[in-house]
Amino acid sequence: MPGNQPEQKPERPLENKPTVKPAASQPPTKPAVKPSDVIVNEKVEVVQKEEKPVADKISIGELHLSGCTGCLVTLADNYEGLFKLLDDYADLVYALTLVDVRHVPAMDVCLVEGSCCLDDKLSVEELKEARAKSKVLVAYGACAAYGNITRFCRGGQWNQPGQEAFVPISEVVDVDLYLPSCPPCPQAVRNVAVMAYLLLRGNDEQKNLATAYLTPLMQLAQRGDTACGCDLMYDVINQGLCMGCGTCAGTCPVRAVTMEYGRPNVNRDLCIKCGACYAQCPRSWFNFDVMNNYEGIMDAIKGAMQ
Amino acid sequence: MDVLGNYKSVISARSTDRDILKKSQDGGIITTLFAYALEEGIIDGAIVAGQSDEPWRPQPVVATTKAELLAAAGTRYTISPNLYLIKEATRSYGLDRVGIVGTPCQMQATRKAQVYPIGMRDVDDKIALALGIFCMENLSYQALEAMVEDHCNQKMESVKKMDIGKGKFTVYTERGAVSQMPLKLIHKYVQPGCHVCLDYVANLADISSGSVGSPDGWSTVFVRSTKGNTVWDGAIAAGYFETKPIGEVKPGLDLVKKLATEKITKNQKNVDARKTIGLKADGTPKGLRNPYESP
Numbered sequence: 001m002p003g004n005q006p007e008q009k010p011e012r013p014l015e016n017k018p019t020v021k022p023a024a025s026q027p028p029t030k031p032a033v034k035p036s037d038v039i040v041n042e043k044v045e046v047v048q049k050e051e052k053p054v055a056d057k058i059s060i061g062e063l064h065l066s067g068c069t070g071c072l073v074t075l076a077d078n079y080e081g082l083f084k085l086l087d088d089y090a091d092l093v094y095a096l097t098l099v100d101v102r103h104v105p106a107m108d109v110c111l112v113e114g115s116c117c118l119d120d121k122l123s124v125e126e127l128k129e130a131r132a133k134s135k136v137l138v139a140y141g142a143c144a145a146y147g148n149i150t151r152f153c154r155g156g157q158w159n160q161p162g163q164e165a166f167v168p169i170s171e172v173v174d175v176d177l178y179l180p181s182c183p184p185c186p187q188a189v190r191n192v193a194v195m196a197y198l199l200l201r202g203n204d205e206q207k208n209l210a211t212a213y214l215t216p217l218m219q220l221a222q223r224g225d226t227a228c229g230c231d232l233m234y235d236v237i238n239q240g241l242c243m244g245c246g247t248c249a250g251t252c253p254v255r256a257v258t259m260e261y262g263r264p265n266v267n268r269d270l271c272i273k274c275g276a277c278y279a280q281c282p283r284s285w286f287n288f289d290v291m292n293n294y295e296g297i298m299d300a301i302k303g304a305m306q
Numbered sequence: 307m308d309v310l311g312n313y314k315s316v317i318s319a320r321s322t323d324r325d326i327l328k329k330s331q332d333g334g335i336i337t338t339l340f341a342y343a344l345e346e347g348i349i350d351g352a353i354v355a356g357q358s359d360e361p362w363r364p365q366p367v368v369a370t371t372k373a374e375l376l377a378a379a380g381t382r383y384t385i386s387p388n389l390y391l392i393k394e395a396t397r398s399y400g401l402d403r404v405g406i407v408g409t410p411c412q413m414q415a416t417r418k419a420q421v422y423p424i425g426m427r428d429v430d431d432k433i434a435l436a437l438g439i440f441c442m443e444n445l446s447y448q449a450l451e452a453m454v455e456d457h458c459n460q461k462m463e464s465v466k467k468m469d470i471g472k473g474k475f476t477v478y479t480e481r482g483a484v485s486q487m488p489l490k491l492i493h494k495y496v497q498p499g500c501h502v503c504l505d506y507v508a509n510l511a512d513i514s515s516g517s518v519g520s521p522d523g524w525s526t527v528f529v530r531s532t533k534g535n536t537v538w539d540g541a542i543a544a545g546y547f548e549t550k551p552i553g554e555v556k557p558g559l560d561l562v563k564k565l566a567t568e569k570i571t572k573n574q575k576n577v578d579a580r581k582t583i584g585l586k587a588d589g590t591p592k593g594l595r596n597p598y599e600s601p
């Protein structure tokens with residue numbers, strides 16, 4: 001890689017890969033990745049009272065910061081899949097409108113929607129609290145991961161004209177996993193939920209599978225907190241890696257990417273900085289250990305949802 | 307994984323449909339399978355490399371009839387970004403069961419879209435048949451133009467068929483002229499992204515096919531997934547193909563394996579060379595991004 005990378009992109013040490021610690025290599029009591037600088041705040045898990053308690057479910061919550069609620073709706077867009085998730089795999093312990101819990105509880109997986117408004121003290125506090133109380137903190141959706149449309153905020157908007165500083169959540173807390181796109185896909189959050197369950201509750205084989213599956217999404221969280229269609233130029237084409245499959249153009253939620261003579265062409269004025277194109281590109285990452293087993297994985301997820 | 311990927315069976319085959327064989331590149335496997343799948347309701351349409359406004363420049367299209375499949379049959383040795391339409395096919399085109407054809411890298415992209423559907427909402431379970439075509443390398447349109455017009459001295463619009471085989475790139479014109487150039491001369495035109503490609507026979511397709519290994523006009527077919535197996539068995543039972551055991555045809559599977567090994571070995575070296583291409587201040591090597599390790 002040429003030495004002069006764009007300024008805003010943190011140097012990614014290539015020899016020294018971001019150490020994504022697979023859960024399997026951690027003590028069984030604390031299986032998920034937890035950055036070392038986080039205050040360990042282990043709480044006895046509150047077993048939710050419900051008709052059909054399934055003891056070994058994991059707990060998932062959604063912290064809503066400066067997002068449009070599209071990410072939360074995406075979770076619900078799994079329709080009966082959401083019920084299946086909640087019946088068998090996860091308790092939803094915290095979420096705007098869906099769960100009547102006012103205060104950030106302890107949870108296994110916290111999905112954070114929206115960027116963090118630095119001018120809103122409560123947002124900063126709740127984000128830190130969520131970090132401290134969750135085992136896996138996910139930047140759920142493009143605003144949390146990359147800022148997305150909130151990157152364009154310059155203040156003065158109705159009805160909080162004084163709020164203008166919005167940052168991706170990783171500028172305030174350590175983030176374990178990224179799930180980009182605006183909105184994210186229902187199937188993507190479903191897969192991550194199932195994999196998180198396998199990671200935290202599965203047998204060794206399932207833990208290994210879940211670790212392998214989640215690793216690139218964890219590496220994405222280490223890669224940086226800026227995204228743009230330009231990433232296709234910088235990190236794919238300029239790197240001599242593009243082969244013209246068209247995935248990026250097919251992925252972009254705002255149709256900012258077209259294919260011109262076998263290469264993506266990004267209309268930068270349309271790009272909302274969601275990071276979907278790069279994450280979906282088979283040349284951003286392609287992990288053969290997982291992908292060669294695509295049939296088994298898809299069957300397993302399908303089976304889990306039946 | 308073996309260089310030939312996982313597969314349930316491999317066979318030499320040719321379509322029994324004369325109309326298809328007139329237009330197809332090799333044994334008409336891809337067009338015939340899609341035609342069968344459309345007929346049986348296994349797919350509602352297929353993303354194929356259709357015609358654009360320039361000669362021999364493909365453009366992805368959603369074909370929903372046999373006529374549209376025929377119009378897109380045959381190989382174009384330049385990029386057709388078929389994944390461009392994969393979400394669109396389920397949306398604007400309203401397909402619930404999508405077929406897609408593509409090179410090995412495009413099959414990888416298809417599977418990543420299913421396993422990691424980051425921005426591919428409601429696509430994963432709608433991919434009903436993913437057909438792969440073998441691929442050694444691909445070219446930009448401008449590179450193909452240079453080969454046809456400069457090296458082979460033919461006009462793009464007068465070319466009837468292009469083919470790669472037996473160490474040569476060959477163009478056949480409408481008027482019957484045949485021009486050739488040695489394959490080793492096209493190396494400099496190969497798109498850079500192909501130099502790190504570690505798949506020759508579309509290991510992640512449901513069914514993949516190419517000419518290599520089988521006699522002229524026939525194709526080598528790998529039946530890979532459970533879904534692919536069901537479709538293949540159905541098409542055979544319905545008489546869509548004539549087949550020969552791969553062990554009985556020349557040059558046979560050994561050649562496929564040889565070429566696959568050559569490609570993957572060469573490209574693995576390229577991938578490795580990228581890791582040490584540069585120099586750090588402390589004297590240790592500086593590497594480029596490696597998509598097989600991390601994003």
Ligand SMILES: Cc1cc2nc3c(=O)[nH]c(=O)nc-3n(C[C@H](O)[C@H](O)[C@H](O)COP(=O)(O)OP(=O)(O)OC[C@H]3O[C@@H](n4cnc5c(N)ncnc54)[C@H](O)[C@@H]3O)c2cc1C
Pocket residue numbers: 329330331332333334335336337338354355356364378379380381382383384385386388407408409439440441442443444445470515516517518525
């Ligand atoms: C760039 C390239 C390199 C290839 N290299 C080899 C090789 O080294 N060895 C080998 O055995 N075979 C190779 N093939 C495959 C071979 O040329 C035939 O496409 C394959 O055998 C299928 O022939 P068929 O008669 O079964 O398919 P047909 O019935 O002719 O159908 C071919 C299908 O492929 C689609 N298609 C055509 N061009 C493209 C494209 N550029 N991208 C995506 N889809 C396309 C068409 O729309 C059509 O649906 C290559 C193909 C391409 C595109």
Ligand code: SF4
Pocket residue numbers: 232236237241242243244245246247248249262263264280281282283284387
């Ligand atoms: S998805 Fe990646 S490899 Fe495919 S065309 Fe876009 S940039 Fe190129």
Ligand code: SF4
Pocket residue numbers: 227228229230251252253254255256257266270271272273274275276277278
């Ligand atoms: S080009 Fe499209 S997909 Fe890529 S970051 Fe911009 S808006 Fe997102």
Ligand code: SF4
Pocket residue numbers: 243409410411412441442443444499500501503504505
């Ligand atoms: S050589 Fe590989 S990367 Fe290049 S077009 Fe063929 S399958 Fe794609």
